[in-house]
Amino acid sequence: MFARLARAILGTSNDRALKAYRARVPAINALEPAIAALSDDQLKAKTPEFRERIAKGETLDSLLPEAFAVCREASKRVLGMRHFDVQLIGGMVLHEGRIAEMKTGEGKTLVATLPCYLNGLTGKGVHVVTVNDYLAARDAEEMGRLYNWLGLTTDTIVYGKTDPQRREAYACDITYGTNNEFGFDYLRDNMKYSLGEMVQRPFAYAIVDEVDSILVDEARTPLIISGPTDDTSDLYNRVNVVVAEIAKDPANYDKDEKNKTVSLTEAGNETVTAALAEAGLLEEGDLYDFQNVTVVHHVNQSLRAHTLFARDVDYIERNDKIIIIDEFTGRMMEGRRYSDGLHQALEAKEGVTVQPENQTLASITFQNYFRLYPKLAGMTGTAATEADEFAEIYKLEVVEIPTNLPVARADSDDEVYRTAGEKYEAVAGLIAEARERGQPCLVGTTSIEKSELISDLLRKKNVPHQVLNARYHEQEAAIISQAGRPGAVTIATNMAGRGTDIKLGGNAEMLARASFAGEPAGPEFEARLAEIRREVEGSAAKVKAAGGLFVIGTERHESRRIDNQLRGRSGRQGDPGASRFFLSLEDDLMRIFGSDRMGGMLQKLGLKEGEAIVHPWINKALEKAQKKVEARNFDTRKNLLKYDDVMNDQRKEVYAQRKSFMQAADVAETVAEMRREVIDDLVAAAIPENAYPEQWKMDVLQSRALEILGLDLPIVDWGREEGIDETQIRERLHEAADTTYAARAANIGIDRMREVEKSILLMVFDKVWKDHLLSLDHLRQGIGLRAYGQRDPLNEYKSEAFNLFNAMLAEMREETTRWLMQVDIPANAPLPSPEPISVMDARHPAPDSGDPLLGYDAAVGEYGAAAPVAAPRVAEGVDPNDPATWDRTPRNAPCPCGSGKKYKHCHGRG
Known part of the structure; x- marks a missing residue:
C-alpha cells in the first residue's frame, strides 16, 4: 500500500529517470537552428573540432548536446530522417551505459547513431553488436553513410573475414558485428603468438542490439573454441543401431521434458546391456564398469538424440549435415555443433556423415565477455521482464522509453481449445477471414514443423501465403519486409525477421530493388522508387482501413518476451493493428508447465469440439506458467555464471600472463x-x-x-x-x-x-x-x-x-x-x-543441454604439431623398440611409442 502511494506521489524510478532525460532535450533542440544554418563543409568540420576539444580535456557529457544536434542534422541531410525527441532520450540512455527499451518500429537503429557518433569521437572504438550477419552488414551500410559523411570510419565483423580484414575493421571508429564473432575473436586473439597477429583493440564501449536475445537467451551457454580428438564415428553408428530400437519402447527410459533430461530405467539398462553385448560393443562386466565408460557416454548421448531432439524442430538435415535451429529465432545456425558427442549422435540418428568430436581449447561465457567492456549499453523492444537479471548480472538499468505516438494496437485475450487440430483450424479460418478484407496477417509459430502444418491448411483453403523459417533463412528480410502488404499472409518461426521493420503497404525501397534489373542507383532507379512509393502509400491506406497488421500467435512461448516481441511487430508509430494468441491443452507450455488446475478448470467448463475459452483468468494463469520457466532459465544462467566465475579469474590471469610474455x-x-x-x-x-x-x-x-x-x-x-x-x-x-x-x-x-x-x-x-x-x-x-x-x-x-x-x-x-x-x-x-590457427571449430553450446557448460560447435581450430625439433630424450632403461621396457617411462614423459602424447595419456593409461 505504501509502495503504491509513493509511486503515485513520486512516480516510479523509470518516471524519474525519464524526467531527468527530458530536461536535457530542450538544450539539444535549441541548437537546431544554428546547426541547420551550417553548410555541409562546416557541419563536417564539427567532427575534428570535437576531437580537438576532447584532446584538450573536454568530457563527452559536456559535448553531448552539440554532438547530438550535429548528428541529427547530418542524418536529415544524408539519410532523410530526423531524430524524434524520444529518440534523443534513447540516445542519452545508451550513452550513459543503460538499456533503452523501445517498442518495435521506434527506430532503434537510428537511435544508436547518436551515442555511436559521440563515443566514436574518442577514437577508442565503438562496437555495435547485432544478432546476425545480415543485420550487422545492413546497419553498417545504412548508418555508415552517416558516419562516413561526418568523418568517422565504419566496418563490419562477419563470418569469413581474414585476420587482416578483421584488424582493419576493429581499427575503425565504429564496428558492427555479431556477438559470436566478437566473442570468438577475443578467444582467438588469446591464442595468437605475437601482438601483431591480434585483431582486437582494448575494449571501450559496446551497444548490444536486441540485448535481451544476446545477454539473456544466448547467455545460458558459453562460447567455446575446440579442436578435434580421436575419431569415434564408427562407434556412434554402431551404438545408434542399438539405441534406435531401445528408444521405441518408453518403458526403457525416463524422460523429463521440463529439464530436458533422459535416463535408462532398470529394464532399459538390462535391455541395452544385452543388446550391446550381442553387438560386440561391451567389454566384460557390467555396462557401468570402468572399462565401458566410453560406451555408456555414447549410449547416453544417442538416447538424448532419439528422445529429446526432433527433426525440423531442433535441427534440420541439409547437404549431409545436421544444422541446429535456434530455439528463439527459428534461424539456422550454420557451423554450430552440439558438443560432448550430442551432434555426432544426431548425425548417426539421421544417417549423415559423422564428424569427429572436439576438445575445448578456449572458452568464455557471454556474461564474462560483455563485462570486459568498461561501458556497456543495450536496446530492445522487450527488456522490462528481465530487468532484475540485467541489474544483477550486468549492472545494467532498464529505462522504458515512451513511444513517439500512442500505441493503437488492439490486443485480444487468448483463445484456448481442447486439441491442437481444433486450434489450427481456428487459426486458418481467422487468416482466411482477415485476408478477404485485405488485412495482412503475421502468423507466429514455435517450430518449422508447425509452420509447415499451418501452410498445408492454408493451401487446402487456397489462401496464398509466404513461409519464413529456417529452411528459407536467406530470404528472411525480403519476406518479412513485405508482410504489411494488403492481404499478405506471412508465417514466421518465432522471431524470424527480427530487426526488419514491417511497414504497412510494404517496403518501397526493397520492392524497387527487387523489380530493378540493373544496379539500384541512378535516375532510372529513383524514378522507379518514386513510382513504387506512390503505390505503397495507396496500399498503406487500404491496410489501415482494414485494421492494420494482424499478429496471430499459434502458441505461447516459454518466455513472455518472445510473445511480446511478436505482438510488437504490429502497431508501429501509431499505426492501427491487432493481435491474438491461440492455444490448446496439447501445447508444450500448457502440457509441461501449465498447472493441473488450469486443465481441470477447462474440462469442467465442458468445452465442445471447435469451441474456445476466452477469459482474462486464462491469460493470468499462462503468465504464471511463463514466469516459472523464466525463473528456471534465470537459475540456469546464474548457475553457469557461478561456475564460469571460478574459471574467469584463472582465464584472466592466463591471458594477462600470456600477453606479458608476448610483450x-x-x-x-x-x-x-x-x-x-x-x-x-x-x-x-x-x-x-x-x-x-x-x-x-x-x-x-x-x-x-x-x-x-x-x-x-x-x-x-x-x-x-x-x-x-x-x-x-x-x-x-x-x-x-x-x-x-x-x-x-x-x-x-x-x-x-x-x-x-x-x-x-x-x-x-x-x-x-x-x-x-x-x-x-x-x-x-x-x-x-x-x-x-x-x-x-x-x-x-x-x-x-x-x-x-x-x-x-x-x-x-x-x-x-x-x-x-x-x-x-x-x-x-x-x-x-604451432601452425597458424585454421577456421575449424568453435562452439556456442546448446541451451537446455542438461549441463550448461556443455554445448554446440561453431568456428576455430587446433594448433598443429611443432616444427621439426628433437624430442626430449627418453628415460634411462626405456627402449622405444621394446614395449616390455615402456613401463619404466615417467608418467609425464612422452610415450615411447612415438604418438606424441604423454605416457600417462597413451600406453600408461590406467
Missing part, C-alpha cells in the same frame, strides 16, 4: 626462474623436510634430473657424502643446470636462444592450458554427484579447480624446462611454433 623483449629471466623452481620442487620431493639421509630418494632425484634437465649426474653418490645437506644438493643442481644451459645458448646463439625460449614457453603454455580446460570439463561433468555426500558442488568445484590450476602451472614449468634443456635446434631449422 616482453625476451623471457630469459622467466625461464631461468622456472628452471630454479623445477629444481627446488625435484629436491623437495626427493628430500622431505626433516627426513634422515637414509630416507632420501636420491635414485629418484637422479632419474628425474636426467629425464627433465638432461643432466647425467652422480646424485646417488652425492647423497652418500659425509655432512652433505639438502641446500648443497640444490645448489649443485642449480649450478650444473645453469652451466649446461649457458653452453647450449652459446652453441645455438644468444639471440636465437631468446627467440626459442619465447616460442617454446608460449607453445607449452597453450598446451597445458588446453589440458587444464579439458580437466575442468571432466570435473564439471561429475561435480554434481558430490551433493549426494552432503557437500556443496560449487565449493568443491572451486577447491578442485584451484588445485588443478596450481598443478597446471607446475606442469608448465616442468615442460618448458624439459624442452629448453634438451631440445636441439639445427642452425637453419625453423623455430618451434
Whole structure:
C-alpha cells in the first residue's frame, strides 16, 4: 500500500529517470537552428573540432548536446530522417551505459547513431553488436553513410573475414558485428603468438542490439573454441543401431521434458546391456564398469538424440549435415555443433556423415565477455521482464522509453481449445477471414514443423501465403519486409525477421530493388522508387482501413518476451493493428508447465469440439506458467555464471600472463626462474623436510634430473657424502643446470636462444592450458554427484579447480624446462611454433543441454604439431623398440611409442 502511494506521489524510478532525460532535450533542440544554418563543409568540420576539444580535456557529457544536434542534422541531410525527441532520450540512455527499451518500429537503429557518433569521437572504438550477419552488414551500410559523411570510419565483423580484414575493421571508429564473432575473436586473439597477429583493440564501449536475445537467451551457454580428438564415428553408428530400437519402447527410459533430461530405467539398462553385448560393443562386466565408460557416454548421448531432439524442430538435415535451429529465432545456425558427442549422435540418428568430436581449447561465457567492456549499453523492444537479471548480472538499468505516438494496437485475450487440430483450424479460418478484407496477417509459430502444418491448411483453403523459417533463412528480410502488404499472409518461426521493420503497404525501397534489373542507383532507379512509393502509400491506406497488421500467435512461448516481441511487430508509430494468441491443452507450455488446475478448470467448463475459452483468468494463469520457466532459465544462467566465475579469474590471469610474455623483449629471466623452481620442487620431493639421509630418494632425484634437465649426474653418490645437506644438493643442481644451459645458448646463439625460449614457453603454455580446460570439463561433468555426500558442488568445484590450476602451472614449468634443456635446434631449422590457427571449430553450446557448460560447435581450430625439433630424450632403461621396457617411462614423459602424447595419456593409461 505504501509502495503504491509513493509511486503515485513520486512516480516510479523509470518516471524519474525519464524526467531527468527530458530536461536535457530542450538544450539539444535549441541548437537546431544554428546547426541547420551550417553548410555541409562546416557541419563536417564539427567532427575534428570535437576531437580537438576532447584532446584538450573536454568530457563527452559536456559535448553531448552539440554532438547530438550535429548528428541529427547530418542524418536529415544524408539519410532523410530526423531524430524524434524520444529518440534523443534513447540516445542519452545508451550513452550513459543503460538499456533503452523501445517498442518495435521506434527506430532503434537510428537511435544508436547518436551515442555511436559521440563515443566514436574518442577514437577508442565503438562496437555495435547485432544478432546476425545480415543485420550487422545492413546497419553498417545504412548508418555508415552517416558516419562516413561526418568523418568517422565504419566496418563490419562477419563470418569469413581474414585476420587482416578483421584488424582493419576493429581499427575503425565504429564496428558492427555479431556477438559470436566478437566473442570468438577475443578467444582467438588469446591464442595468437605475437601482438601483431591480434585483431582486437582494448575494449571501450559496446551497444548490444536486441540485448535481451544476446545477454539473456544466448547467455545460458558459453562460447567455446575446440579442436578435434580421436575419431569415434564408427562407434556412434554402431551404438545408434542399438539405441534406435531401445528408444521405441518408453518403458526403457525416463524422460523429463521440463529439464530436458533422459535416463535408462532398470529394464532399459538390462535391455541395452544385452543388446550391446550381442553387438560386440561391451567389454566384460557390467555396462557401468570402468572399462565401458566410453560406451555408456555414447549410449547416453544417442538416447538424448532419439528422445529429446526432433527433426525440423531442433535441427534440420541439409547437404549431409545436421544444422541446429535456434530455439528463439527459428534461424539456422550454420557451423554450430552440439558438443560432448550430442551432434555426432544426431548425425548417426539421421544417417549423415559423422564428424569427429572436439576438445575445448578456449572458452568464455557471454556474461564474462560483455563485462570486459568498461561501458556497456543495450536496446530492445522487450527488456522490462528481465530487468532484475540485467541489474544483477550486468549492472545494467532498464529505462522504458515512451513511444513517439500512442500505441493503437488492439490486443485480444487468448483463445484456448481442447486439441491442437481444433486450434489450427481456428487459426486458418481467422487468416482466411482477415485476408478477404485485405488485412495482412503475421502468423507466429514455435517450430518449422508447425509452420509447415499451418501452410498445408492454408493451401487446402487456397489462401496464398509466404513461409519464413529456417529452411528459407536467406530470404528472411525480403519476406518479412513485405508482410504489411494488403492481404499478405506471412508465417514466421518465432522471431524470424527480427530487426526488419514491417511497414504497412510494404517496403518501397526493397520492392524497387527487387523489380530493378540493373544496379539500384541512378535516375532510372529513383524514378522507379518514386513510382513504387506512390503505390505503397495507396496500399498503406487500404491496410489501415482494414485494421492494420494482424499478429496471430499459434502458441505461447516459454518466455513472455518472445510473445511480446511478436505482438510488437504490429502497431508501429501509431499505426492501427491487432493481435491474438491461440492455444490448446496439447501445447508444450500448457502440457509441461501449465498447472493441473488450469486443465481441470477447462474440462469442467465442458468445452465442445471447435469451441474456445476466452477469459482474462486464462491469460493470468499462462503468465504464471511463463514466469516459472523464466525463473528456471534465470537459475540456469546464474548457475553457469557461478561456475564460469571460478574459471574467469584463472582465464584472466592466463591471458594477462600470456600477453606479458608476448610483450616482453625476451623471457630469459622467466625461464631461468622456472628452471630454479623445477629444481627446488625435484629436491623437495626427493628430500622431505626433516627426513634422515637414509630416507632420501636420491635414485629418484637422479632419474628425474636426467629425464627433465638432461643432466647425467652422480646424485646417488652425492647423497652418500659425509655432512652433505639438502641446500648443497640444490645448489649443485642449480649450478650444473645453469652451466649446461649457458653452453647450449652459446652453441645455438644468444639471440636465437631468446627467440626459442619465447616460442617454446608460449607453445607449452597453450598446451597445458588446453589440458587444464579439458580437466575442468571432466570435473564439471561429475561435480554434481558430490551433493549426494552432503557437500556443496560449487565449493568443491572451486577447491578442485584451484588445485588443478596450481598443478597446471607446475606442469608448465616442468615442460618448458624439459624442452629448453634438451631440445636441439639445427642452425637453419625453423623455430618451434604451432601452425597458424585454421577456421575449424568453435562452439556456442546448446541451451537446455542438461549441463550448461556443455554445448554446440561453431568456428576455430587446433594448433598443429611443432616444427621439426628433437624430442626430449627418453628415460634411462626405456627402449622405444621394446614395449616390455615402456613401463619404466615417467608418467609425464612422452610415450615411447612415438604418438606424441604423454605416457600417462597413451600406453600408461590406467
